Amino acid sequence: MTEPSGPSVSASRVIPIAVGGATPPVPPASPTAGMIRTLGLVSAICGLIIVGAYEGTYDAVAANKRIATERAVFKVIPAAKSIAEYVALPGGGIEPRVGAGDTAPGGVKFFAAYDAGGKLAGIAAEGGAKGYADTVRIMFGYSPDCQCVVGIGVVAMRETPGIGDKIITDKNFLANFTALDVKLKGDLSALANEVRAVKHGAKTSPWQVDAIAGATITSRAVGRAINDSAQVLLPRLVPNLDKLRSKS
């Protein structure tokens, strides 16, 4: 109400409109202070509600996320009973991952899975590659003993239902991932043999993935996802495996 500009603004608005004839006169504008007061009040109330909701659900959300990750890891490494998160650094070497923030640039996140006795049961990592509709993101389990992939699970995909999503259900396809060879070269710089999907029925070597007939594109995406991720992760991971042998 103390604003001097308030009345003058509303007065100057009424006059030109009247020229239009049929338009009804616009009621005077509300005072600025009132607007600010209301907006402030609304923001305060809403802020309180949001903070309350965040605090109230934080534990449950975090627990849910942990359970979801554990479930995904346990699926690809059946012997696992507990997990620990690690990051493989770009310069080689690994370190435990703390907090929920983003990993360092170039770092690759992976999970070390331990069995009931606290011994290393396997390594789980995520990979992604372009499929038919969108990126197919998978999690695969790596066993240091046989240097092979021992299981895969799909994290996210939008492939055609009934065709592309056979990669979850097709038994012959999943049989590829009971012992998929991902041995490193002698100097540990890259995989000895590139993992790749081949046409259905043409698998000859343990590092090849036998594609599903009719879902070749999605099958190839799975092969590429494993290959791309393993090419980056394993050269950093394998020299440091001893650090992970038992649960810290």
Add this chain to the structure above:
Amino acid sequence: MTQPLIEIRSAPHVQGPKSVETIMRHVVYSLLPICAFYVFQYGISALASILVVTAACLFAERYFVRTGTQAGRLSDYSAVITGLLLALTLPPGFPLWMGAVAGLVAIALGKALFGGIGFNVFNPALVGRAFVQAAFPTAIATYTPSFLAGRFTEFIPSSLAWPLMIPADAAIWLKAKNLDALAGATPLAKWKFDGVLANAGDLLTSLSGNMAVGPAPVLILVCGAYLALRRFMDWRIPLAIIGSAALTAWLLYAFDGVRYPNPFFMLFSGGLILGAVYMATDMATSPVTPKGMWVYGALIGLLTVVIRYYSGLPEGVMYAILIANAASPLIERITQPVPFGRGVLDRAKKRATYPLNPGYISREEASAVTPKKRFLPKKPKK
């Protein structure tokens, strides 16, 4: 229902000998040899498929005509054509219940929705096929080889699937007949996924080998020629489609002969000839102007080759024709012939104007001048 005594129509009042019914009947006649050949190729499964799909189309047509949803009569043969064409585009071992779904959808979504014969925007048979292509992608990609030994006594097992149930796996059946799973792939799928090129001459007659193909292109061309000679169909559209597909394929072949197959393979594989002769020429969904027909046909030919080469699908005729159907009103608009006696120079202005229906203009608007923008006077004048 009583027939009206007086029909009020706009000029011209002279009635030619060709009614819709006559034309449609002759199209059906010309389709019969093709259907017979199809049955000869695939046996009783193909026959059952043709009968069930056509029956489904007729049933839907009868229902919608009875309830007054769509114009036309059952006896105008248009639903028969839809049914026969739809059956010819489906794989011979396509489960009969899915074929029935395709037939019902073709008439309901492709025809009745728009008001019946003459009003449809898209070719009804292709609407039905597009629906089942999206709904049952596995079944529609499952072909079986033609000219199998027991085809007149034995159904392809997938045909007889229970309604709503998954059809039997054709690969197992083929294995029992000592054929590998690849024998069931169409020449286009073989080329796209395995790089195996079929001989164009074999494709033209469909007779040699156990190829998984539709009726012989050469037979379709002969039947189409009959229709074109009797003036039941315009020859421009098929010619434009075949020409533009051949030109596009030939240009790409000349550019890179290893990566792209030869143009004859492109022309005679898949459903290009059937689509060009029978589906793209559907009168209601193609342009009526002669120039427009060339443009429309060229568009279909180009799109077909582009979809076949550059998309995830092996076959592109269906989507090419549907897209061109959607474009045909536009094509008609830009290819209006100049009336006789009117020079090219004083042709109507390029900018399209749409006369506004007076009913849409309210009284205030009719007398209104452009209103002044309200925020302008608010500015303080200097």
Add this chain to the structure above:
Amino acid sequence: MNPSAADTWDEFMEGVWRQNPTFVMILGMCPTLAVTVSVVNALSMGISTMLVLIASCGLVSMMRNITPKEVRIAVYIVIIATFVTVVDYAIQAISLALYDALGAFIQLIVVNCIILGRAEAHAAKNPPLPAMINAAGMGIGFTIGLLALGVVREILGAGTLFGVALFGAGFQPWVIMVLPPGGFFVLGAWLLFFSWLERRKLRRQQAKLVEATQNA
């Protein structure tokens, strides 16, 4: 029923039936088409929207006398966004799988025109209790709309209802039903059905009227 209870009932039923947001007003089509691939998704989306609708209409209505008209849209959006955030957290806490299935459409409730429309057209002019009752009716109407689509799409698209298989293992899913075109087809079919109901009602009324005139 006394008059005020009848009014309340009327207020409530407006959204459920007469002005059903999905089938009569054709509002909120984005979530309607996008998340109705299964009944569970449809139901949770409907309930989330309803909770946001009731809470924000209540708050908007409480603040209606101190909200200047120039900033009312800003006030509504802030209030709606708040409750959407609350629901977003709540769903994450209840089930991550559900949260992933609903995806961005939970956050998009903010711009759902049903909620803004109710706030502007009803809550801003009425006391809190009627506003919330009306909002509840609208929310239930929206949920019914989503469920109508979800039931058809789940039965045909997956052969299940609430995840329970209806037809046994051999069912052939209609893939198109879980793809976007299926949403349009099913919505179109429902709209057809409701317009047919409406026209039949109208025809009967006219027939009755004609009969009455003839008798007279």
